[in-house]
Amino acid sequence: MEVFVAALTVFVLAVFIGFEIITKIPPTLHTPLMSGSNAISGVTLVGALLSAGSEYSALATYLGLAALVFATINAVGGFMVTHRMLSMFKRRD
Amino acid sequence: MGITLINFAYLVASVLFILGLKGLTHPRTAVRGNTLGALAMLLAVLATLLDQRILSFEYILIGVVVGVLIGVVFAAKIPMTSMPELVAIFNGFGGVASVLVAGAALIQVQDPSHQLTVSTAASGLIGTVTFWGSLVAFFKLMEVIKRLIQFPGQQFFNGLLTLLCIGLGGWLVLEPGQMDAFWIMVCVASLLGVMLVVPIGGADMPVVIAFLNSCSGLAAAATGFVLDNNVLIIAGSLVGASGLILTQIMCKAMNRSLGNVFFGGVGPTPAASGVSDDEVYAGKIKSTSADEVAMLFDTARRVVIVPGYGMAVAQAQHAVRDLADLLEQREIEVEYAIHPVAGRMPGHMNVLLAEAEVSYEKMVEMDRINATFQQTDLALVIGANDVVNPLAREDNSGPIAGMPILDVDKSRTVVVIKRSLSPGFAGIPNPLFAADNSLMFFGSAKEAVLDLVTAVKES
Numbered sequence: 001m002e003v004f005v006a007a008l009t010v011f012v013l014a015v016f017i018g019f020e021i022i023t024k025i026p027p028t029l030h031t032p033l034m035s036g037s038n039a040i041s042g043v044t045l046v047g048a049l050l051s052a053g054s055e056y057s058a059l060a061t062y063l064g065l066a067a068l069v070f071a072t073i074n075a076v077g078g079f080m081v082t083h084r085m086l087s088m089f090k091r092r093d
Numbered sequence: 094m095g096i097t098l099i100n101f102a103y104l105v106a107s108v109l110f111i112l113g114l115k116g117l118t119h120p121r122t123a124v125r126g127n128t129l130g131a132l133a134m135l136l137a138v139l140a141t142l143l144d145q146r147i148l149s150f151e152y153i154l155i156g157v158v159v160g161v162l163i164g165v166v167f168a169a170k171i172p173m174t175s176m177p178e179l180v181a182i183f184n185g186f187g188g189v190a191s192v193l194v195a196g197a198a199l200i201q202v203q204d205p206s207h208q209l210t211v212s213t214a215a216s217g218l219i220g221t222v223t224f225w226g227s228l229v230a231f232f233k234l235m236e237v238i239k240r241l242i243q244f245p246g247q248q249f250f251n252g253l254l255t256l257l258c259i260g261l262g263g264w265l266v267l268e269p270g271q272m273d274a275f276w277i278m279v280c281v282a283s284l285l286g287v288m289l290v291v292p293i294g295g296a297d298m299p300v301v302i303a304f305l306n307s308c309s310g311l312a313a314a315a316t317g318f319v320l321d322n323n324v325l326i327i328a329g330s331l332v333g334a335s336g337l338i339l340t341q342i343m344c345k346a347m348n349r350s351l352g353n354v355f356f357g358g359v360g361p362t363p364a365a366s367g368v369s370d371d372e373v374y375a376g377k378i379k380s381t382s383a384d385e386v387a388m389l390f391d392t393a394r395r396v397v398i399v400p401g402y403g404m405a406v407a408q409a410q411h412a413v414r415d416l417a418d419l420l421e422q423r424e425i426e427v428e429y430a431i432h433p434v435a436g437r438m439p440g441h442m443n444v445l446l447a448e449a450e451v452s453y454e455k456m457v458e459m460d461r462i463n464a465t466f467q468q469t470d471l472a473l474v475i476g477a478n479d480v481v482n483p484l485a486r487e488d489n490s491g492p493i494a495g496m497p498i499l500d501v502d503k504s505r506t507v508v509v510i511k512r513s514l515s516p517g518f519a520g521i522p523n524p525l526f527a528a529d530n531s532l533m534f535f536g537s538a539k540e541a542v543l544d545l546v547t548a549v550k551e552s
Contacts, residue, residue, distance in 0.1 A: 014330040038180055044325065054201060
């Protein structure tokens with residue numbers, strides 16, 4: 001139970017930080033925000049690595065492998081496309 | 094020692110994720126912010142690879158190589174106009190990855206705790222709905238699915254599916270050995286994800302995508318509870334918060350609630366709004382030509398361009414920029430008015446204009462630009478409809494009543510580039526087109542703007 005409360009504390013505090021930061025992001029960057037935050041949700045990658053690399057059971061490994069592919073596409077593709085978009089936002093006089 | 098080091102690396106990664114998002118608060122620092130986020134991900138991955146529980150690396154190598162290849166191709170090839178589709182499908186990938194990881198954890202852990210089963214059920218439900226919902230949204234944006242699928246009792250049916258999922262989740266919690274409960278729940282949640290998004294139309298997509306974005310984050314956070322992993326919890330909740338805020342902004346910009354978007358159908362039929370096309374348009378539409386608009390530009394000092402989904406469909410953003418350049422050479426002040434729900438996702442118009450090398454300082458948000466329309470000589474509306482419909486201010490009963498709009502009708506002259514008088518997504522006529530100070534320039538956005546460019550050059 002203590003473990004759960006500790007995890008919940010982290011969760012709730014992180015949500016608050018999220019709200020504080022995101023409300024300050026200007027509408028002009030909302031699309032890069034979506035693709036960038038989307039890439040961040042690819043952090044499931046961490047869990048996928050643990051499953052794909054364990055030799056516990058074949059099924060768990062294959063599930064991990066599938067998760068790994070999806071999460072890597074999400075993270076790598078997401079950060080790259082966000083970079084592509086953001087480098088177009090320039091100030092010109 | 095190993096675990097402590099890994100957790101320390103996760104802490105650093107979490108801080109970098111937060112700093113990365115903070116970088117997105119200004120276009121100047123945004124590229125750096127995104128790079129920090131990518132670094133954080135790399136750090137988290139490298140730290141995880143040190144984990145003693147990882148025994149073999151062959152599947153990891155395969156997975157990473159395949160994922161990187163597909164991700165790079167997606168990111169490099171996708172045209173900017175298809176960004177909503179890309180974000181939709183990536184949301185889905187994030188969701189399904191969380192489900193698969195939670196499912197694998199359920200297999201690997203003997204004697205699972207309540208925390209593990211509850212969060213596995215949550216991750217399974219949220220992640221699966223995200224995946225299938227995103228897939229449907231993706232096909233809708235691609236216009237593979239064009240019809241809105243609605244049937245009587247749809248909400249009741251969806252409610253039933255939701256209860257069924259919760260029941261199956263409860264079964265898993267009470268009997269943690271019951272792997273079947275989890276997978277049956279995933280199947281039911283798949284159906285639920287599809288059913289939730291099929292009745293939603295194109296113009297509501299900004300809300301749907303923002304909401305699914307939030308869900309993909311929450312699914313990752315739930316998976317963090319499954320694995321007791323703080324970096325997953327923190328990163329996931331940041332994304333969850335981000336998506337929720339965007340959802341809220343989008344809903345407010347349409348004066349609708351989230352429940353109304355998901356369960357309210359497409360809104361009343363045209364008849365219900367009490368005004369017919371004929372009443373509004375008959376005898377009052379003035380059609381114009383490129384030469385006439387070029388003459389209007391001659392006497393204008395301030396022009397505001399209002400882009401809508403029509404500009405995106407016609408890929409007219411480069412032509413629009415050319416026109417704006419010409420006008421600026423003639424010392425005309427040009428700004429762009431961006432409605433929050435213009436296009437198919439939050440910020441869609443800004444990305445297209447940025448692609449056409451429009452300075453971000455010229456893209457002005459609704460509240461700020463509305464104060465300036467009275468000093469505007471010419472508002473040029475390109476493929477936008479509902480977001481400039483004055484009925485939103487005047488008619489209290491229509492489908493867009495109370496929706497904040499761009500007050501283009503307050504400028505001296507309004508030129509509307511549009512293919513026909515067909516109604517927008519809300520299905521109601523737009524009195525703006527018949528207003529005394531409005532001129533209709535019929536044609537596809539790109540050709541019409543190119544004609545304007547030619548006409549301005551010649552004048």
